[in-house]
Every structure is written in C-alpha cells, then in structure tokens.
Amino acid sequence: MTVLHEDDLHPPSGAPARVLLIDDHALVRDGMRMHLSLQPDLEVVGEADDGEGALAWLANAAPGNLPELVITDIGMRGMGGIALAGALHDRYPELAVLIVSMHDNLEYVRQAIRAGARGYVLKDAPADELMAAIQAVLAGRVFYSARIARGMAEHAVSPLDALTPRERDILQGIGKGMANKEIAAQLGVSVRTVETHRLNLKRKLAIEGRAGLVKYAVQQVGDGGDTKPSA
Incomplete structure (x- = not known):
C-alpha cells in the first residue's frame, strides 16, 4: 500500500491546489482543464482516460507533483470512477475524490460515497456549483449537486x-x-x-x-x- 505523507499532499502556503483529471473523453478533459485554468487557486497537474491510467500516473508522479484532488467520471472504458475511488481510498486515503458524472442515479451516488468519494456533481450543473464542490471536498467536506442533494434528502439513509x-x-x-x-x-x-x-x-x-x-x-x-x- 502506498500512503501519502501530509507534506506531499499540501502545497506551500499560497500555492494552488493540484488537480488530476480523469475522463475517457478528451474534449471533456479539455473543457474542464480550460475552466480550471481560470482559477488562480487550482492547477491541473495531470490527466488520464481511465482508472488504470490514473493509478499509473500517481505511481510515477514526483512527490512534489502529487495532487490534492482527483476529479473523475464514473463510466469509462476499463476501470471506472467508482472502482477508482475505492482504489484511491485504500492507497492514497488523504486524496480528495470528486465525481463529475452525467448519471443522477442515487445508487451510483451511494456507491461512489461508500467507495471513498467526497463529492458528486452532475455534468450539467452550473459552473459555480462545480467550484463550490471543489472547495468543499478540498476542505474535507462532502458535497452533492443540488438535484442529487434533494434526492438524497427524500430517500434518507443511515x-x-x-x-x-x-x-x-x-x-x-x-x-x-x-x-x-x-x-x-x-x-x-x-x-x-x-x-x-x-x-x-x-x-x-x-x-x-x-x-x-x-x-x-x-x-x-x-x-x-x-x-x-x-x-
């Protein structure tokens, strides 16, 4: 098991938070990267098109380039986002994982959170909701898109x-x-x-x-x- 040290994860004071993007559609990654590049407190340090690629990227990354946040889709060729969230939770428990998906199925949401994801945002959500999710999960909180949150409230669980x-x-x-x-x-x-x-x-x-x-x-x-x- 690989365990990140706290000093590996947290950038120097004032430095942008490092982000790893995972999606099997290059156009989606391009759009996400362009949007995040406009945020001075965020820096995209790597990309992959599936879970296996993400784990390989992390295994080969220099300690100073390790991300604090992984943003991943669910449905991808090879290892999907839920399985990736579980693997990251076991190998890199201090990493924040945010799911960004087109699926609003509450069972997917529950599986993602059980696997270790801290947040779940829909791809059609407003840009400010995505930024709110990023800030929340980096701060250690859990965040759901508004539509997901309403569904979770209506189907309350333990x-x-x-x-x-x-x-x-x-x-x-x-x-x-x-x-x-x-x-x-x-x-x-x-x-x-x-x-x-x-x-x-x-x-x-x-x-x-x-x-x-x-x-x-x-x-x-x-x-x-x-x-x-x-x-």
Missing part, C-alpha cells in the same frame, strides 16, 4: 451508509477499544492511515472531537449496531 468498508472496519475497532496501533496491525495498514480514516469518519458522521467518535463507535458496537451499509 450515516453509516456513507462509510467505506475500511472506515467501517476502523469504526468497529474504535468501538472495541482498540488503539490506532492495534487497528493498524489488524488491518495491515500504517498508523498514519488509521489516523486519516478517523478524521474522515468524524467528517462524514459530523462528530466533533476524539471523545465523540469513541462514544459513537462504542454505541454502534455495544448496542449491536451493524456498521455494514443497508441494502
């Missing part, structure tokens, strides 16, 4: 449904009273990776502080709570 399999494993470990080092050893990841997932758990579950997360996790485990997503 907050646990937004967790990735790895996050649910870590929540279970926290609920059992395990320390970060113990959870890391059990899952075969680094302590730093566990810490990153704990931060993501607090963001997704809207929990403040370490104690609040521990209390929530203990309740889930102690009350027989099932951290698996609902059907």
Whole structure:
C-alpha cells in the first residue's frame, strides 16, 4: 500500500491546489482543464482516460507533483470512477475524490460515497456549483449537486451508509477499544492511515472531537449496531 505523507499532499502556503483529471473523453478533459485554468487557486497537474491510467500516473508522479484532488467520471472504458475511488481510498486515503458524472442515479451516488468519494456533481450543473464542490471536498467536506442533494434528502439513509468498508472496519475497532496501533496491525495498514480514516469518519458522521467518535463507535458496537451499509 502506498500512503501519502501530509507534506506531499499540501502545497506551500499560497500555492494552488493540484488537480488530476480523469475522463475517457478528451474534449471533456479539455473543457474542464480550460475552466480550471481560470482559477488562480487550482492547477491541473495531470490527466488520464481511465482508472488504470490514473493509478499509473500517481505511481510515477514526483512527490512534489502529487495532487490534492482527483476529479473523475464514473463510466469509462476499463476501470471506472467508482472502482477508482475505492482504489484511491485504500492507497492514497488523504486524496480528495470528486465525481463529475452525467448519471443522477442515487445508487451510483451511494456507491461512489461508500467507495471513498467526497463529492458528486452532475455534468450539467452550473459552473459555480462545480467550484463550490471543489472547495468543499478540498476542505474535507462532502458535497452533492443540488438535484442529487434533494434526492438524497427524500430517500434518507443511515450515516453509516456513507462509510467505506475500511472506515467501517476502523469504526468497529474504535468501538472495541482498540488503539490506532492495534487497528493498524489488524488491518495491515500504517498508523498514519488509521489516523486519516478517523478524521474522515468524524467528517462524514459530523462528530466533533476524539471523545465523540469513541462514544459513537462504542454505541454502534455495544448496542449491536451493524456498521455494514443497508441494502
């Protein structure tokens, strides 16, 4: 497993946030790149036309050129966006992933968020909505297009449904009273990776502080709570 260090991800103060674009249509990437190039706080540092290409690009990128944000479509030849989000979540848990798709199917949205994406924006959304999504996910928040958000509100689900399999494993470990080092050893990841997932758990579950997360996790485990997503 490759784990990014915090210094690799965050640019120097005042430097633009680095972005990797993934879409199997060159015209879409061209348009996205041109739009983002107008934003002084963003810099497109790489592109790929599918998930495998994105992972290869990241594996070969110089540490100082690694992105903070990956923007990807869902439907692509080869590895699609949802599978890519899952792979990135496992290998590069500190990367923010934003899905930009033509599909407004709520099941796609749920799958993307479970896989590790922080946001889901429709391709026909206004440009200012895309920029709001980028700012939100870079800040560690979750963002949905307005139409998606309305659909999610109408079909409310448990907050646990937004967790990735790895996050649910870590929540279970926290609920059992395990320390970060113990959870890391059990899952075969680094302590730093566990810490990153704990931060993501607090963001997704809207929990403040370490104690609040521990209390929530203990309740889930102690009350027989099932951290698996609902059907």
